[in-house]
Each structure stands twice: as structure tokens, then as C-alpha cells.
Amino acid sequence: MAELQQVKSEVNSAFKLSGFTIRRDASTFVAEQLLDMNYQERKRMIDKLISHLLHQCLSQPVLEKQHLEVAYRECSSLGLEESETVLNVIDAFSIPKIHYDNERKKFVKDANFVKNLFPEPKWKAQLFIDRYTIIWQRTIRNKLFATETLPTTTDVKRFSLRKIEVLLSNSSRVDDVIVLGFLTQLTEGKFYLEDPTGSVVLDMTQTRYHSGLFTESSFVLAEGFYEDKVLHVMGLVLPPSEVRLMSSPYFGNINTFGGKSRTLLKNSQNLLKLEQDNEDGIIVFLSDVWFDNLKVISKLKTLFSGFNEFPPIAIVFLGEFLSCPYGYEHSTQLKAALINLGDMIYPFTKLRESCKFIFVPGLGDPAAPNILPRPPIPSIVTKDISNKLGDAVIFTSNPCRIQYCTQEIVVLRQDLVTKMCRNSIHFPETGDIPDHITKTLLSQCTLSPLSLGVQPIFWKHADALSLYPIPDLVVIGDQFQPYTRSYQNCQVINPGSFPHTEFSFKVYIPSSRTVEDSEIPNDDS
Template sequence: MAELQQLRLEINNAFKLSGFTIRREASIYLAEQLVSLSQQERKKKIDKLLAHILHQCLSQPVLEKQHIEVAYKECSSSGLEESETVLNIIDAFSVPKLNYDNERNKFVKDISASNNLYPEPKWKAQFLIDRYTMIWHRTARNKLFAKETLPSMESENRFQLRKIEVLQSSSSRVDDVIVLGFLAQLTEGKYYLEDPTGSVLLDLTETRYHSGLFTESSFVLAEGYYDDKVLHVMGLVLPPAESRSASLPFFGSLNTFGGKSKTLLKNSQNLLKIEQENEDGVIVFISDVWFDNLKVISKLKTLFAGYNDFPPIAIVFMGEFLSCPYGYEHSTQLRAALINLSDVIFPFTKLRQSCKFIFVPGRGDPVAPNILPRPAIPNSITKEIREKLGDSVIFTTNPCRIQYCTQEFVIMRQDLVTKMCRNSIHFPETGDIPDHLTKTLLSQCTLSPLSLGVQPIYWKHADALNLYPMPDLVVVADHFQPYTRMYQNCHVMNPGSFPRTEFSFKVYVPASRTVEDSQIPNDET
């Protein structure tokens, strides 16, 4: 009894120091909740409770019992603040649009952005200008170009970025030119470099290409000399990528990734603790999951049985979801296949209750056109599986984003290797194609550095394809052979086609930030 009285006195003093008067019933309730804790834990709990109540902006400084009960319950729910979410699936059409503020030298959120799929024509150029601005500022502050370079190193290490209008204003030859621009074919068979100030014809006959895949509509650094209205390119290189840690000062605490939180969850200590403690938590990525194929369903049943006792955080299924070509009965067939899948999942109770099943559509899935970002599969097709499995199934867009604790993942189903190689102006003579692709995507800050004729994009939703600031994991599900690469502390991986790679898939372990190759064993002996 004396301990309770002493604890009540501590509670009253702590609340008085914060400007609150706590009622007797409220202090008794709180003392009863805290009496079993150690002195240090009590202090932490009281401080957290006060911070939570101060955040509520109550109209009166007098705290009743119900105020304390609600606040204590909210503070005890896994130790998370209201805006902190452990797992969040973000569709492409709710990704925040960011603009660069030159006066403040940082990115700010565009609050005027709308979800109009077919905006006014200016947006066709605007999304490319936005991407150019992003890459220009990132490149200009790179150590090779930054003005802050030490004077003693200036002559050998520092280069000067130029705009195209500077070249066009010169009537004589200009040597040692480096220009950042957009690679375009304005006339048949002739390549030009464009930026917001103009365009210049390129002479690529003596060009040495550095690593990466140089496609039309990608941004490149062209090095050479300008003479007689032609830029003679000696070297072509991708803009330097920028690590997440180097980018963060230009975004502050702004939530650049998407989701309910106004601030960046990457800095949350509560979420970091959950992430590190869940050492066995994994996210499974499977691509080309043909739900109408009996062998695939059989292998999935084996997968579900293996994970039932230790459910993963999520299983991400990526399309196409049917093995047959797209036809007039495609929607009906997919609906039947999803109903069958729900019957397969339902008996695995632990898995169904603890794991999220996320569905990312492919190009051949109903009913959207081949334009990115692609909407989720319509509710009319997914109604039965959602009714049977409830909140554990999530049908989202392609691409989509996943936030797990402090980590950020970008997921896309696209046969990107074939498209990039087919549309490159120069195929790499050496090196590994996954290495070239990884470097290209992260240097271009986008999932689709291709012309609109090759891969159409909803102009006003190009931000959904952004890879800047750099996420922790980029999944590009492709028919190409499976691979995992690491570049600037960012994993880029392809799980490969599930049925075509003898039922292999990828597993990501957030606690250790590692990618594991997995495969369902063959039953045949």
C-alpha cells in the first residue's frame, strides 16, 4: 500500500511538471498499472505517456481516468506511435509527388497532385523535366563536379557540367565538354542530346561506352568536344548513382516513400527494434505464378505446408497468374483459379492468420492496358478470395511499394532485361547483364528508362516508378534468369519465372538484410 502511495506521488509530480493536473482515480489506475515494473521502466512509461498526451493537444489540463486509460492502451500497443506501421502496402497511385525547391535546396511534397490518368498535354514533357532536375542536382553535388572540391584537387578531379544552351551560344570549338542530357532520336538514325535549354546533334562514331545499358530516352553524361553545331562524343557514361545516406539531407524527415505517416519511418527506433528482434521473419517473392496449372498449385501447397508453422511476414505473388494467352474468358478463368487458391490456403490456419498474401499483376492479367503503373486486378474478379481469406489477401498495383518497419521495397513485374537490351544503342561487350541493368536503373532513378513508344507511362504517375531516394530492395520480376545484385547498399533482384526455373523463388530476410535463393524440391525420385 505504501509503495502505491509513493508511486502515486511520483505520477502526480511528473504530470505537474508537464502542466497537467491528474485526478485521483486516474493516478490510482496508473499506479496499479506501473507498480509491477522496475523504477527505470516506470520512468520510461510515464515519459512516453506524457509525450503521447502532449501530442493529443487536449483542451483542458485536467486529466480524467478515461484520458489515462486510452493513452496507456495506445502506448502499450507494441510500443508504436499512431503513424508507425509495421507492414504497409502502398499502391502506385498514392505515391507522393516531389518537387525540387531551389530556394530551400531540398525536395518538397506537391500537395496539388491529382489522380487524373489523362492530364493536360504539358505533363508529357513535365515528368521528364522533373526527372532531369532530380538527376542534375544529384550529379552536380557529386564529388567529381561539386564546387566544394579542394583547390589542390581542382585541376585533376573536378569537371564542369554544362547546359546545351552554353554550347549553342559558342561560335568556335569547345573542348573538354561534359553535358547531362536526354538521349533522343529526333530524326531517323540520328541521335541528339536534349535538356530543358535545347538539343544538340551527337557524333557517336568514336564513342567509348562505359558500363550500363544506354537506351533512347535515358539520361547520360556525354564527354567530348563541340564543333560546328555537333557534339563529338568521346565517352558516354551513366549519371553517378547516390546512396540513400547521401540523399537524405535533401529530403529531411519528409515521407518520400508513401503511406499514412507524414514523417519518414526509416528513422523510427520503435520499428527498428521490432525489425531486429524478428530474426526469423522473411518475405517470399514468387513470379509467374500460374494458378491454373496443377503442378504449380501442387508446389504452392508444399510451400504453404513448409511455412505453416513459421509463417513469413508476407508472400508476394507476381503475374502472370494464368498460363494461357490473354483471351475473352481470361477474367472468368482467373476468378475460378483464385477461388481454387483460396481453398488451398484456407486449411493452413497459422499461415492464413499471420501472413499477408500480396498479388502484383503482370502484363497479361486482366483487365488493364500495357501502361505503367498498372491498376490492381478488379474487385469483381477477386471478390470470392477476399471474402474467404479476409484482410490477409491484398491485390495491389504494378509497380507497388512495401514498407516493412524501417525498410522500403519497390516491386515490379516486367520483362525489363529483354526490353532494355533490345532498345540499347550499344550492347555491352563485357560484363554481366544483371550488373549493367542494376547500375542503369539506380542511376536513372526510375524503373523504366525507356521511350514512351516502347513502354507507355501515365505521365502524371511517373513518380510511382521513381527509385530516388534509393530504396533498400528493388524487385524486378523478369523471365530472365534469377539474380541478386547489391549496388550502393541497395539490393536489386529477380526471382525468375517460378514454373520455368524448376520452382525456384527468392526470400528476403529483413533482420539481416540478406537475400536467399530457395527452391521447392522435386517429389519425383
């Protein structure tokens, strides 16, 4: 009691010196909150409370208990400002529209952009023009092409990047041609290179392919010579990608990632400190989680039991969520499986209260066509588990984005390896597929460098698939074998199919930016 009175005396004196009159019940409330702190911590918190109240422009200097309750709640929220969120799951349909302003040489947010699923036909071409513009401005700054920024004494060989209209205007042979363009078949069996200024026929009989996967509708750098209205391609290479540090100055502080904050939370010092201090915080990724499979459910129960004492930041489930299609009963079966999952999670109190369960649908989950981005599972299927677990469960789109403190995570459920290898015009002879996939995705600035016939996209929502500027982590839920790759300070991981890989999954540790392979042990014996 004597200690409480001493703290009350400190509180009263501090507020009085700042010109406030504090009610008795208000000073008692503050003293009770500060009782377990040492003198320095108490002083810092009192100063924060006074500073907060001074900025409130109160009508009179008399402080009631409710004033202090609000002030204390806001000042003790991990020291974060109102716009700073620790964990934010961002739906693909709310991603901001960013475009490159050629005059200002920077990216700006289009505040008047109206998104819809069925826009005018011009938007089909516009999504590729936007992607071309992003890749062009990034490539022209690369040290191989940026002649303006390189000193004349440099030993780096410099190249000239041309537009297709320049080639078409020549009637004679042009050597040492390098063109950035869109690889397409305008007539069957004949490849063309296209950019916003025109298109040119390609002769690829002598082409040497560099690393990466070259699919139709991808952007490439074609090197060779131009003669008789044909570009003879000697070398085909992916456009160079760019580390985040190089891209950032062209975006300023606008929020390119999405979420409620106006500014980019990647630059928040408060969130960075929180991220580094939470050394034990992890995010778990599992793919192909079949909630109707008894073996999978048993393994998930083991997983929840193991994490209950030290809950992760989030557990991300990637579809499909049922082991086989059930026809017209598919939604009913999934609803029942989710109710069972909710009942299983509920007894794990610490896990339920401290961890977020994020669900990213797959191609076979109800009820959307095979077009990216695809919306979340309908609420009529998920309402029971949502009612039981409340804010702990989040059903989101595919792809989706996760912002944890300053880290940007992009999540996609797609069998990308199969699609890209099947539609590649040249299968690489050396290197492993995960390396090629990683390099291709970051080079193309998109999660789907495929033709719209292979992977349809909602034209006005193509920004949801963007990988520029490069995020910290890209998660591809693929049935291909699990892998972890790092390129341009970005990690690309595939957790693999949960039931087909001896129940393995990936664990991401944000504080150290490391990925660990984990597996639920087989306890059959």
C-alpha cells in the first residue's frame, strides 16, 4: 500500500507540473498500471501519457479516469502509431494500383483507379504494357545499359537497348541488336517479339538460351542481328532483376504493398524493433492440407499440441482443403471439415488466443473459376468456424499478401513448376528447376509469367500478382518437391504437398529472415 501511495505521489506531481489536475480515481488507475515498473520505466510512461494528453487539446485541464484509460491503452500498444500494424493479411482485390510516371521518373499511386472483374477490352493489352514499362525502366537503369551513370573509364561493356520501331525503320542489316520485348506467337508456329512500338518476326534456329524458363507471354532480352525484316536471335536472356534497395527510391514512401497504412510500413523503426525483439516468432506454411483426411487431421493435432505452449505468429494453410472433388456436395463437405477443424483447435487455448490461422484457397476449392486472383472461400462455408474461433481465423484470396512488422510476404497456391515447364519454349539443360523458377519470377515481376490462355488473369487485378518491388519472402504452394531458394535478397519457398512429403512444412523466422524445414514425426511405431 505504501508503494502504491508513493507511485500516486509521483503521478500527481508530474501531471501537476504539466498543468493538469488529475482526479483521485484517475491517479489511482495510473499508479496501479505503473506499480510493477521500475523508476525509469515509470518516468518514461508518465512522460508518454502527458505528451499524449497534451496533443489531445482537451477542453479543460481536469483529467477524468476515462481520459487516462484511453491514453494508457494507446501509449502501451507496443509503442506503435495508429497506422502501424504488426500483422496484416491483405486481400488481392484491395492491392493499390501503381503506375510509372515517365515524366517524373517515379512510381505514383492511381487514386482514381476503379477495379472491376469485367472491364473494357483495352485492359487486356494494358496489363502487359504496364508490365513492360516496369521491366523497361528497371532494365535501362542496369549497369549494362545505363551509359549515363557509368564513368568513361569503366571496364564494363555497355549495350544499347533498342525499341522495335527503330529496327523496322531500317532497310539494311543492323548488327549487335538488343531488344526488350514480349515473346508471342502472332501466327501459329512462328514467334514474334513485341513491344508497344511494334512487332518483329524472330528466327530462333541458332539461339543460345541463358538460365531461366522462357514461356510464351514472358518478357525477354533478344540479342542478335536484324536483316530482311527478321530478327535473328543469337542469345535469349531474362531481363535483369533488381534488389529492393535499388528500386525503393523510385517509389518514395507510398504504400505499394497494400493495407490500411498510407505510408510503407517497411520503413517503420517501431515495427523493426518489435520484429527484431521477437526472436522466437515464427510463421508456419503448409500446402495441400486435406481436412477430410484422418491421417492429416491426426498430424495437425500433433502440430497444434506442439505449438500450444509457444504459439507461432500465424499458421498459413494453402489449399486444396479436400482430398478429392465431391461434385455438388463439395461445399457441404468442406463446411463440415472446417467445423471439425474448429472443434479440434478450440481446446488449445494459448494457440487460439495468440495465433492467426490463415486459409489460402487452391484451384479445387469452392467456389471460383480458374482465374487469378481468386476470391476467398465463400462465407457461407466458413461462417461456423469463424463464429467459433472469431478473429483467429482469416479466409483470404489466392494470391494474398501478409505484412508482418516490416516484412512483406507474398503467398500463392499454384502448381507453377508443371505449368511453366510444360509451356516453356526451351527446357534448360543445366541447373535445377527451383533455381530457374526463382530467377524467372523475380525477373518477370509477376507470379504468373504465362499466357492468358494457360493461366487466365482478371485484367484489372494484375497488380495483385506483382513482385516489384521485390518482397522479402515469396511462398509458392506447389505439388513439386519442397525447396528454399534465395535470390536478390528475396527468399522463394515451396512447402510441398503436406500429405505427399511425409507431412513436412516450412517455418519462417522473421527476426533472422531464415527458413527451416520441419516435419511431423511418424509415431505409428
